[in-house]
Amino acid sequence: MRTFILQCGNCGGLGAARLTDASVEWKCRSCAAPARIDVFPALLRGPATGRSGEKLLVPEESSCYYHPDKKAVVVCDSCGRFLCAVCDLEFGRRHVCPRCIESAVSKDKSQRLRLSRIYYDEIALALAAIPMLFFWITLFTAPAAIYVAVRYSRRRLSILPRRKWRFLLAIALAALQLMGWILAVSYFFVSGIE
Amino acid sequence: MLDEDITYTRLPARGRRGFGLLDPGRYELHLGPDHVLHLCRGLFKETYKRFYFDDVQAVVVSRTSTRGSMNLFLAVLSLASAFLAVTVSIAFSLDVLSTAAVLALLAGIPLLLLAWNTALGPTCRCRLYTAVQTEDLAAMSRMRRAEATLAILGPLIEAAQGRLTPEVLGADSEEPIAVEASTHAAPLTAPAPRTAAPAAGPTPLHHEHGAYHAACFGLLLAGGATILLDVFWQHHVKDLMDTSLWLAEVIVVVLALRRQQNSDLPRGLQNVTWASLIVLIADFVLGMFAMMFVMFSKLEAEMASPEPQLDPFFALDLTLEGPAFELYTALMLAAHTVVAVVGLLRLREFRAALARDPGRRQAPTRTTAAAASDPPFPDWTAPEADNAPEDSA
Numbered sequence: 060m061r062t063f064i065l066q067c068g069n070c071g072g073l074g075a076a077r078l079t080d081a082s083v084e085w086k087c088r089s090c091a092a093p094a095r096i097d098v099f100p101a102l103l104r105g106p107a108t109g110r111s112g113e114k115l116l117v118p119e120e121s122s123c124y125y126h127p128d129k130k131a132v133v134v135c136d137s138c139g140r141f142l143c144a145v146c147d148l149e150f151g152r153r154h155v156c157p158r159c160i161e162s163a164v165s166k167d168k169s170q171r172l173r174l175s176r177i178y179y180d181e182i183a184l185a186l187a188a189i190p191m192l193f194f195w196i197t198l199f200t201a202p203a204a205i206y207v208a209v210r211y212s213r214r215r216l217s218i219l220p221r222r223k224w225r226f227l228l229a230i231a232l233a234a235l236q237l238m239g240w241i242l243a244v245s246y247f248f249v250s251g252i253e
Numbered sequence: 254m255l256d257e258d259i260t261y262t263r264l265p266a267r268g269r270r271g272f273g274l275l276d277p278g279r280y281e282l283h284l285g286p287d288h289v290l291h292l293c294r295g296l297f298k299e300t301y302k303r304f305y306f307d308d309v310q311a312v313v314v315s316r317t318s319t320r321g322s323m324n325l326f327l328a329v330l331s332l333a334s335a336f337l338a339v340t341v342s343i344a345f346s347l348d349v350l351s352t353a354a355v356l357a358l359l360a361g362i363p364l365l366l367l368a369w370n371t372a373l374g375p376t377c378r379c380r381l382y383t384a385v386q387t388e389d390l391a392a393m394s395r396m397r398r399a400e401a402t403l404a405i406l407g408p409l410i411e412a413a414q415g416r417l418t419p420e421v422l423g424a425d426s427e428e429p430i431a432v433e434a435s436t437h438a439a440p441l442t443a444p445a446p447r448t449a450a451p452a453a454g455p456t457p458l459h460h461e462h463g464a465y466h467a468a469c470f471g472l473l474l475a476g477g478a479t480i481l482l483d484v485f486w487q488h489h490v491k492d493l494m495d496t497s498l499w500l501a502e503v504i505v506v507v508l509a510l511r512r513q514q515n516s517d518l519p520r521g522l523q524n525v526t527w528a529s530l531i532v533l534i535a536d537f538v539l540g541m542f543a544m545m546f547v548m549f550s551k552l553e554a555e556m557a558s559p560e561p562q563l564d565p566f567f568a569l570d571l572t573l574e575g576p577a578f579e580l581y582t583a584l585m586l587a588a589h590t591v592v593a594v595v596g597l598l599r600l601r602e603f604r605a606a607l608a609r610d611p612g613r614r615q616a617p618t619r620t621t622a623a624a625a626s627d628p629p630f631p632d633w634t635a636p637e638a639d640n641a642p643e644d645s646a
Contacts, residue, residue: 061422068315068378081417082407087315094315097407100414101384102310103421151287170259175300182297192541193500195493217299218292219261219283 063102067092112143125156135159170218179211180225187232198240201233208233259285266402268394280392282402287413289406291390302388304381306413311382312406314399319376324367331363373397461516463600465509466526470596472502473529476536477589480582499533506530519603525596532588543581550575 061078065085069092076085076096085094112129115122121131123143131141137159147154151171163169186204190196208226261283270276283290291302338359342352379393393399479495506529513523 063311065313066380068313068380069317078422080419080422081411090318092316092318094313095403096311096313097403098311098417098422099309099410100417100421101308102382103417104384107384171303173301175298178297178299185297193496195496196500218259218290218301 063096063098065094065096068094110144110147112145173218176215176217178216179207179214180216180221180223180229183208183211183229184225184232187229187236191232191236197236201236201240204229204233205237261285261290264289264392264402264405265398266390266392267398268392270391270394278391280390280394282390282392284405284409291388291392293391304383304388306410308383309381309410309414310384312403313380313382314393314396314403315378315380316396317376317378320370320373323370327363327367327370331360331367334359334363458515458517461512461518463518463522463603465505465512466518466522466596466600469502469505469509469526469529470593470600472498472505473532473589473593473596476502476533477586477593480586480589484582499536502529502533506533519599522596522599522603525592525599528592529596532585532592535588536585539581539585543578547575547578 063076063078064073065076066073067087067090070087070090072087072089074085074087074089076083076094078096078098081099082095082097085096086092087094112123112126113132115128115130121141123129123131123146124140125146126143129143129145132144133142133147133154134140135142135156136153137155140156142154142156146156148157148160150160160172164172167173183204186200186207190200208229212223212226264282264284266280266282268280270278270280278293278295281292281294283292285303287307288303288305291304293300335356338352338356341347341355347355374395374397376394377396377399379390379399381388381390393402476498479491479498482491483495506526509526510530513526516523
């Protein structure tokens with residue numbers, strides 16, 4: 060009989076649930092809140108053991124590109140270099156070397172390695188819309204909104220498909236504000252001359 | 254090679270943390286080829302966490318009482334709004350139709366929210382366990398959506414890992430074996446609290462000198478002075494300066510609030526800083542209302558004249574005057590001055606106490622409510638199952 064230690068999601072109290080099947084119902088003793096527990100084989104799997112790489116015994120054997128004294132066990136699916144067990148990184152279903160991973164991170168090539176993205180379209184829209192409440196600062200924020208919209212319009216904004224209408228709206232709003240400023244300045248200039 | 258384009262499929266789970274009141278992020282779950290993506294959409298940024306099917310140890314969905322609490326709050330708010338609506342109707346001698354309109358507007362919105370909250374179904378909290386982490390999946394905040402999502406995710410995880418059978422789990426075995434997700438990294442004899450649980454013990458405090466607070470209260474005093482100056486002198490240049498000053502005040506207050514988190518500043522001084530933020534927000538909102546009131550009054554007077562002459566830029570030449578403006582000036586002047594003076598006095602007291610007792614500069618500790626309420630980890634070597642049959646319990 061295995062018992063699963065868990066924390067109640069409702070009251071935070073700790074409890075223990077008897078695992079009779081892969082999916083069991085449980086009730087907290089403190090607050091009586093029900094919970095459903097689904098467990099998977101990874102729960103019973105021990106901690107992963109590290110790999111050290113096999114030493115090269117015969118000089119004719121292929122060695123790792125990064126560790127010449129270690130035996131090559133796999134080829135990098137990205138650059139084709141021979142890799143030992145230490146340098147072999149599983150990426151998705153493929154084997155790649157650390158340098159290819161580093162290159163993918165620095166060049167923003169892989170979606171899997173990305174942890175966040177910035178919504179430049181929201182920033183442009185906020186720069187165009189929110190300062191309208193303060194009126195004066197639109198003189199500075201409207202050009203900034205247009206700059207952000209133009210500068211980042213081709214940048215990928217999300218891991219999911221995302222439309223670019225916010226950029227267009229930001230440019231339209233900022234352009235209207237700039238036109239308003241031009242009109243206001245012209246009006247004061249003309250009325251001053253008169 | 255690595256620049257693969259992953260296509261995600263949206264899962265039914267989506268939600269917010271704490272109804273989005275404190276955390277503006279919207280959480281969603283998306284299905285990838287070999288992992289599930291927990292996406293948080295913030296105001297200007299999205300962040301991801303990926304959970305590979307091979308690594309998931311357990312998913313626990315606990316039903317919570319959040320829906321009931323929220324419904325209770327909304328019901329009270331609705332009743333209070335209804336009372337307010339009736340009072341307004343009596344005070345202004347409104348007819349039945351107007352009373353109904355005010356009532357619907359004030360009490361109807363919380364009622365609609367209550368109905369919406371009820372229709373979404375019971376709330377829940379979902380935790381996903383892997384060998385090295387315990388993650389709260391904020392996207393799975395409603396039971397109905399959580400169950401629909403698990404119905405999709407469960408078979409995919411089982412396809413990647415296989416299925417745990419009662420035989421493997423040792424259901425027939427007599428000897429109890431405790432398993433706990435997310436503790437493989439720690440020795441089993443001394444289990445560490447899970448990452449999701451608050452760390453037990455007192456929180457260390459850092460020493461805060463109060464320079465930001467001094468700047469904050471100084472700027473607040475300056476803000477009060479400019480409000481007073483409005484009575485005697487109004488000009489476009491001054492409006493520009495006022496706006497800049499207000500923005501500077503907000504920035505400094507936010508910095509001060511950030512600095513005072515887990516600091517040794519007295520609670521009273523920290524509260525005054527929060528009061529400063531409230532004053533600044535009130536200043537903005539009331540200022541807007543006062544300006545609108547004066548603007549519409551002038552517009553109304555102009556329209557009532559036999560030959561109305563509307564200048565398209567009349568708002569720029571607007572002289573703020575009248576009862577609304579006077580009320581705003583008096584209120585804001587008093588609020589700015591009182592909060593700034595109280596804040597400066599408390600800061601002075603704090604610094605004087607520091608000068609008297611330099612030992613206070615050593616960061617003390619404060620036991621947080623969360624840490625105090627955190628229960629000690631139970632003796633887990635022979636745990637008693639809560640869902641065990643009656644005879645074995």
